[in-house]
Amino acid sequence: MLDTLNSLIIARLGPAGPLMVVAGLAFVLILASIPLMLRSRPDPMDKLRETSRQSMEKETRAVLRDTRRNEKLNKYAQYLEPTTEEELSAVRRKLMQAGYRSRDAVRLYYLAQMVLGLGLLALGSVYYLLVLDTPDAPLHTKMLWMITPGAFGYYAPKYWVTRRVEERRQQIEEGFPDALDMMLVCVEAGQSLDQSINRVSRELRASYAALADEFEIVCHELKAGKEKSAVLADMGDRCGVNDVSSFVVVLNQAANFGTSIADALRVYAAEMRDKRVMRAEEKANKLPTKMTLTTMMLTVPPLMIILVGPSLVGIGKLATFAN
Incomplete structure (x- = not known):
């Protein structure tokens, strides 16, 4: 069949x-x-999971969209803040490391990206259409003049914040050994750690303003009653410098094991001084290599001209006479 x-x-x-x-x-x-x-019919468990997920998303967005901040920026909060808490924390940490600690720092950062990106994109488009536009212009030229300004405006705030972070880190690394020496002197003179941090923050203001700001924040948080270990950990997170993070670990270990803070500061201050000397020696050892490359670029071409130039002129004259 x-x-x-x-x-x-x-x-x-x-x-x-x-x-x-x-x-x-x-x-x-x-x-x-x-x-x-x-x-x-839908599965009741799936419906329950979807309901709980939506409620969690609403709570998370409520935390991210804090209505106690700038009312004008709250209207555009969904466009001026990340959608996840992890991304928001990362951006806030980077802005704090750059020295921007206001409540609206994240929103202003994204606002600057949006305004500069769209504004320069519009300016580039208008400039090309009014000044450079021709009937036979290729497509890549149009895209270059229209999109490049917008991309520059969008990434300019990110570049600025990154440069600020590097500058503050460098300033903190340079001033931290001096701060430890001053703190050690204050502790050995009989002051507590809180008093020594307050004194160091005042003395470092003229030379290392970024490090003085961090110590001042520590003083205010300690006066507000926050736990000392949490305050020091937050300082290490804000600075983003390995030396400061190691300093926080040393102080926390000294407090946990009951050892003398003065002894811990003395040992760590000596290590920081040695580390600063090693950085200076490293820069000094790099200098001959950099000078060699510069010297070759500036001296070899004129030397070749002086040595080979007369020979080339003589060869040219002989060729002329031979003809």
Whole structure:
């Protein structure tokens, strides 16, 4: 019977008839299953999971969109803040390391990206359409003049913040050994760690303003009653410098094991002085290599001209006489 049916299908539809019949039956079965899938009731557990997920997203967005901040920026909060808490924390940490600690720092950062990006994109488009536009201009030229200013405006705040972070880190690294020496003197003179940090923040203001700001924040948080270990950990996170993070670990270990803070500061201050000397020696050792490259670039071309130039002139004269 199956052979007869197969022969009949091949006689009517050709050699590919059986495949066409199988494909048609599969299509019919799919169409028949769609109403059954639509009529099926949703799983109560899936519905509960979806409800809980939506409530968690609303709570997270409520935390991210803090309405106690600038009312003008709250209207555009969904465009001026990240959608996830991890991204928001990363951006806030980077802005704090750059020295921007206001409540609206994240929103102003994204606002600057949006305004500069769209503004320079519009200016580039207008300038090209009014000044440089020609009928035979290639497409890549149009895209270059229109998109490049917008991309520059969008990435300019990010570049600025990155430069600020590097500058503050360098300033903190340079001033931290001096701060440790001053702190050690204050502790050995009988002052507590809180008093020594307050005194160091005042003394370093003229030389290393970034490090003085960090110490001043530590003083205010300690006066507010925050736990000392948490305050020091927050300082290490704000600075983003390995030396400060190691200093925080040393102080926390000294407090946990009951050892003398003065001894811990004395050992760590000596290590920081040695580390600063090693940095200076590293820069001094790099200087001959840099001077060698500069010297070769500035002296070899004139020297070659002086040595080879007369020979080339003589060869040219001989060729002229030979002709």
